[in-house]
Amino acid sequence: MATNENAGWACPKPVSRETHIQMAHGGGGTLMQRLIDDVFLQTFNDPSLQQHVDASVLKLASANIAFTTDSFVVDPLEFPGGDIGSLAVHGTVNDLCMSGAKPQFISAGFILEEGLDISLLKRVVASMKQAADACQVRIVTGDTKVVDRGKGDGIFINTAGIGLVPSGTNISPQAIEPGDCVLVSGDIGRHGIAIMSVRDGLAFEGNVESDSCGLVDVVQALIDGHVPLHCLRDLTRGGLSSALNELAQVSGYSIRLDEESIPVRDGVHSACEMLGLDPLYVACEGRFVAFLPPAEADHALALLHEYPEAANARIVGQVDEKRDALVTMTNRIGTSRIVDMLSGEQLPRIC
């Protein structure tokens, strides 16, 4: 019963009003529990998380499973076209898709730095949930640790993902055959340039947004359309060039690219010219290459072009009979050159 005598007084509620992450948020006590309840459970809202058990027990149809793990560190945490949360979901889901799996479950382990703005964490977690829903995967288990200020970079996320692989699927670098055409699912290099455009010390004006997106629907469209996929590989840090060099080395075959057919947006192209970077080496987070028989190319492209994330899909090259594991490219003026694996980091040039 409230009385006027007590007006203006209140018991200091032990409810979280902290605006920034403290060491105790990782200490196993009430503060941590509240963080988990308020930020993670409420947002991810999955029945297996609500059980508060140490390990989720999940039902899987009897089939082969694909299992992958990945860690995400990105500066800045939010960038044009995404953030570390959506990136973590897309990265994990896309790895599963590349083996022909349909993603089912992912885990989310957070390493938070003391002092992190909790409203930023909430945005990242909400974005993760949104990305997971769009990719039709459930975030079913998680973990949080806090490190001292200065020993982290805001948020690090580690994920693991499980997907179901239909029986009879054999999508792997070993299945690449000479004569296969090389399809790239969209324009390259947007993620790397978007990040660079907002990175401290290198910021420049531009309107390039990251290409970060889930590839579940587009890969499923190819599988449902019975496209005989020999190999899939998502393009990540080392860009198109590094993915193709890895596949050339694993398969042993050489790959020939045609420069003019490789889709690169004007904004990416301009930024690369300005900074002295090669778009072939710039990171993507929502693009893949597919190896398939040339007779299937038109069919595959028609299926992909139905989706906005693959609207620029093109055939960009072909697998050679030669077994010297090189990637070469015929450039615009008709000469050819090696496209080597990225060595070290691409560094912006002086002039």
Add this chain to the structure above:
Amino acid sequence: MRYLDEYRDAGLCRSLVESIEKLEPAPTALMEVCGGQTHTIVKYGIDRIIPQQVSLIHGPGCPVCVTPADLIDKACELGSRKDVTLCSFGDMMRVPGTDRDLLTVKSQGGDVRMVYAPLDAVRCAQETPDRQVVFLGVGFETTAPANALAVHYAHTHGVENFSLLAAHVLVPPAMTSILADPDRRVQGFLAAGHVCTIMGYKEYEPIAAEYQVPIVVTGFEPVDLLQGIYMCLKQLKEGRYCVENQYARSVKPDGNVSARDLIQKIFTVVDAEWRGLGTIPRSGFGLNEPYRQYDATLRFGLKPTHKDEETECISGSILTGQKKPDECPAFGITCDPEHPLGAPMVSSEGACAAYYRYRKGQLHQIGSSTAGR
């Protein structure tokens, strides 16, 4: 992309190659001065589509490559200091000094930052007034105005914790030094388009006349280079030795006058040390008297390190065009971009890096023919 695709046009390139063939050139050695031009040549295989008797010698115009190891050592020393933030252009970070590079210093806890513009380093100094902020300013005439502007800005805004560790070098003295060599092979130059964008090309006229060489100010795209080569060969065929401007869309005879004025205000011409080439008289910029307080060498009392450089590296011969990268015994064996023995393997403009990147796997097939040309 506009203003670029036109200069990578296959049809235009073909017709320029045909024009070059029609000149029926005698065996000729031309030098492209700038490392950016070298990269385009190797990337697009320009040296393979022109007549075989025309050989392209890669010149000294890679700013990263000619920066002396001593300066990198000084930068590493500064970057290791607790009170210093060292800012640098990206591709200087991996250039080896005598025993380490800036990325190593960074990984060992040094505050080493990559910036895109020298003014960003001044801004960093304004934001951290309790620290000394040093910008590692290297480069040819192209980068000099931006570095001059940083010093000018620091001076006019009282940013006293900013200083410049500078090694600016100048193109014309390097060309003269190559031409004065009694064993010189170079019969014509493709001058560096962006250096001339700043400085203009009048200072090249006495060089062309004295040494009887054509000098064609040339751009950086395949069409530019082929046209530059054509103009050079045409002069030789006609017995003319003058300065012509292929890169007229960027270069004016007097260059960028306000940039030159700023350079003149901040810098003075001094003798300079070039990595692989030694000291060339009056071939660099040092800070002018009123601005010497911004010279990091003086501010921190830095002494030359005088350490011996890696002997296996033949960067001097590479930078003067006496040897091609694939003629170096270390090339691709003990020297690659991850473990460079010398700067030409590091920089995005270095000749060795260009050969490694675009031709590595083909060198066992074409190495001898390229080397012999």
